[in-house]
Amino acid sequence: GESVGLHLPTLSVQEGDNSIINCAYSNSASDYFIWYKQESGKGPQFIIDIRSNMDKRQGQRVTVLLNKTVKHLSLQIAATQPGDSAVYFCAENLRGTYKYIFGTGTRLKVLA
Amino acid sequence: SQTIHQWPATLVQPVGSPLSLECTVEGTSNPNLYWYRQAAGRGLQLLFYSVGIGQISSEVPQNLSASRPQDRQFILSSKKLLLSDSGFYLCAWSRGLAGGDEQYFGPGTRLTVT
Numbered sequence: 001g002e003s004v005g006l007h008l009p010t011l012s013v014q015e016g017d018n019s020i021i022n023c024a025y026s027n028s029a030s031d032y033f034i035w036y037k038q039e040s041g042k043g044p045q046f047i048i049d050i051r052s053n054m055d056k057r058q059g060q061r062v063t064v065l066l067n068k069t070v071k072h073l074s075l076q077i078a079a080t081q082p083g084d085s086a087v088y089f090c091a092e093n094l095r096g097t098y099k100y101i102f103g104t105g106t107r108l109k110v111l112a
Numbered sequence: 113s114q115t116i117h118q119w120p121a122t123l124v125q126p127v128g129s130p131l132s133l134e135c136t137v138e139g140t141s142n143p144n145l146y147w148y149r150q151a152a153g154r155g156l157q158l159l160f161y162s163v164g165i166g167q168i169s170s171e172v173p174q175n176l177s178a179s180r181p182q183d184r185q186f187i188l189s190s191k192k193l194l195l196s197d198s199g200f201y202l203c204a205w206s207r208g209l210a211g212g213d214e215q216y217f218g219p220g221t222r223l224t225v226t
């Protein structure tokens with residue numbers, strides 16, 4: 001299930017299940033998006049990106065979906081593993097700038 | 113391949129002391145460079161970014177400053193630290209392509225101001 005922690009929403013999933021992490025981005029002019037994974041005490045790690053001319057992009061065990069109509073981004077992780085436990089952030093690049101705006105993040109907990 | 117380094121990894125400094133954090137990138141030329149701060153359990157706040165030597169854009173007015181003395185070196189400084197400067201400082205780089213491109217982060221510096 002999904003719950004709100006002190007600062008970060010938390011998604012708990014059983015090992016082997018699929019995970020869906022959601023992100024609402026802020027600017028309709030953003031046209032490039034990135035998903036990051038951050039483990040405790042480490043810098044964010046690039047997972048996958050998508051441009052606004054696409055609705056879907058697939059990587060290894062991950063899929064990113066983009067719905068520009070409602071400014072929504074999601075990250076799907078197939079067959080979630082214990083090593084997937086981390087905080088996941090989405091980031092949007094503001095069109096015409098070099099700036100990236102980050103979402104608040106979601107903590108993913110994988111239950112054995 | 114490209115790598116990004118930050119040091120120190122951890123730092124404990126008293127209030128009012130100066131600060132200098134360093135970030136260097138290897139394996140690329142003329143990258144865009146970024147400084148972010150992350151409070152515990154929070155998202156990333158963009159502090160500064162640079163598109164070239166000597167060019168600094170500040171996003172948040174504060175007690176900090178940034179400099180880029182060399183193409184692949186980015187420094188975050190403060191003359192007098194505040195308690196509120198505590199946090200996890202992250203440096204990042206991108207190729208600076210138009211329309212956005214992949215941004216990669218360093219390992220971060222954990223700063224505690226006491």
